[in-house]
Amino acid sequence: MRSVSPPVPAELLARVNRDVERSLLRARNGLRYVRGTHRPALGTSPKDVVWRRDKAQLWRYRGGPVRFGQPVVLVTSLVSRSYILDLLPGSSSVGFLRDRGFDVFMVDWGIPDELDAENSFETYVDEYLPQAIDAVVCETGATEITMVGYCLGAVLAMLFASGHDAPIRNLVLLATPMDFREMGPMAAALVQGRLDPDELLDDTGNVPADVLYSGFYMMAPTSVVAQNATLLDNLWNDEFVKGFQAVSQWTRDQVPFPGAAFRQVVEHLIRRNVLMEGGWRLGGREIELTNTSATVLNVMASADKVVPRPASEPVGEKVGRPDRRQEMVVQGGHATFGTGRSAFKHTLPRLAEWMASHSDTRAKRRGRDADQIPRVR
Amino acid sequence: MSQGPSVWLKLVLRAERVVGSRVESAVHSDVYFDRLTEVKRAKARVTGTVEGLSRRVLHLANLPAGTDIRRVREQLARMERRIVELSKELEDQRAERETVP
Numbered sequence: 001m002r003s004v005s006p007p008v009p010a011e012l013l014a015r016v017n018r019d020v021e022r023s024l025l026r027a028r029n030g031l032r033y034v035r036g037t038h039r040p041a042l043g044t045s046p047k048d049v050v051w052r053r054d055k056a057q058l059w060r061y062r063g064g065p066v067r068f069g070q071p072v073v074l075v076t077s078l079v080s081r082s083y084i085l086d087l088l089p090g091s092s093s094v095g096f097l098r099d100r101g102f103d104v105f106m107v108d109w110g111i112p113d114e115l116d117a118e119n120s121f122e123t124y125v126d127e128y129l130p131q132a133i134d135a136v137v138c139e140t141g142a143t144e145i146t147m148v149g150y151c152l153g154a155v156l157a158m159l160f161a162s163g164h165d166a167p168i169r170n171l172v173l174l175a176t177p178m179d180f181r182e183m184g185p186m187a188a189a190l191v192q193g194r195l196d197p198d199e200l201l202d203d204t205g206n207v208p209a210d211v212l213y214s215g216f217y218m219m220a221p222t223s224v225v226a227q228n229a230t231l232l233d234n235l236w237n238d239e240f241v242k243g244f245q246a247v248s249q250w251t252r253d254q255v256p257f258p259g260a261a262f263r264q265v266v267e268h269l270i271r272r273n274v275l276m277e278g279g280w281r282l283g284g285r286e287i288e289l290t291n292t293s294a295t296v297l298n299v300m301a302s303a304d305k306v307v308p309r310p311a312s313e314p315v316g317e318k319v320g321r322p323d324r325r326q327e328m329v330v331q332g333g334h335a336t337f338g339t340g341r342s343a344f345k346h347t348l349p350r351l352a353e354w355m356a357s358h359s360d361t362r363a364k365r366r367g368r369d370a371d372q373i374p375r376v377r
Numbered sequence: 378m379s380q381g382p383s384v385w386l387k388l389v390l391r392a393e394r395v396v397g398s399r400v401e402s403a404v405h406s407d408v409y410f411d412r413l414t415e416v417k418r419a420k421a422r423v424t425g426t427v428e429g430l431s432r433r434v435l436h437l438a439n440l441p442a443g444t445d446i447r448r449v450r451e452q453l454a455r456m457e458r459r460i461v462e463l464s465k466e467l468e469d470q471r472a473e474r475e476t477v478p
Contacts, residue, residue, distance in 0.1 A: 027436055051463075054461065054465075113452065114450070114451075114457075114459055115455035115461060117454065117458075118458055132472055170447075184405065185404070185405040188405070188407075188410045189410050189413060189414070194411070194414045195411075195413075195414050195417060199417060199418070199421065203447050203450060203451070204454070205451070205454065218404050219401075220397060220401060221397075221401070221404060222393055222396055222397035222400050222401075223393070223397065223401055225389070225393045225397075226389065226390050226393040226394075226397075229386055229389040229390065230382070230386065230390075232386075233382055233383050233385075233386040
């Protein structure tokens, strides 16, 4: 039988000291957390509004020297807030890309209200995105861009790239819902014979944010217990608490879904699964998803539960020209493109490397740098 | 010195997964979504009936009901949307005129 030696007094004292110190920090951070004070400010990277229409805005992020000739335009989802890609200073995807020499733009859709209830996919694909991309070209003088779509934003990006003669060199699609039969519980309540889209709309004509939140919540209803227990264990750690507050605020911060676009999602994407036919009739014409000359990178997260891999995999067969399709699988869940341990260690470095190798080193351009005086259209 | 999660946390996480996986398989099942649809529709029917009754009572006293206000709000929103569309058309035409030499 092996004997276990008791800890030496110095070791024991250090452990007691550490536990006392952590208990005090836990008490302090716990009070702050309950009071709701010391919430971190989110989406604070310095930026300028360079274009706006209705509630949609195009932001250009300020930063160091630009090394690449193709500006990166991020297109975010319609159902969640765009600041997931610019969460906190030091853990911001746009900050990461900016630091690596990309000229980063982001299209933000704003928070829809009754005025946006008639916004359809045509509004985003044929009205907002063409104008926003014109603004990027005008602002930078670039002849080509790299467009990065995230989640439903990736659907908008691929429809825009295929439906317009757009100057897109690289089309990066992150966690793209393509095959809606594989979307699992996210789409199950809305299949034929279950809830009709109009049953979920409120007085404003939009799907209320809390309905969307409850949809995400029901993906893993008990996970809140694990999250709060992990918080309690790490309550002494200021950085952990800050990150936890940031992510939980983003998770709860859903925005209403414009009614007309929601009807299209249910009728066309979920019930008819039109994207799997390789196109979609939008704005009076058929958009063929192969009709883009951009190099398409389909990026999937290995543990994504919101858009599972089987739902994204067909992007590799349906979007872009067959000789210009590439695929990347990254570690983590749906939010790994904006937050989490692997985001800044694996996901973003790999994405940045791919984008750099598919971009030109920047030559002198006729446009202005992000640090020069902004212009709002 | 890096340390893993505490023993109590490991236990909580394990228990959460045991319970959570069962809850998830229940709330991701067809039965759950069918019931959800039925409950949502039943709730809408009850709300509609109550609203209809209260509207009739309020109208007897010549008072507007919530559904009247909702209809007015919807009309206002439609008008506002139309105004926004017209403004955008005007704006686009102005921009077009400015770009033509």
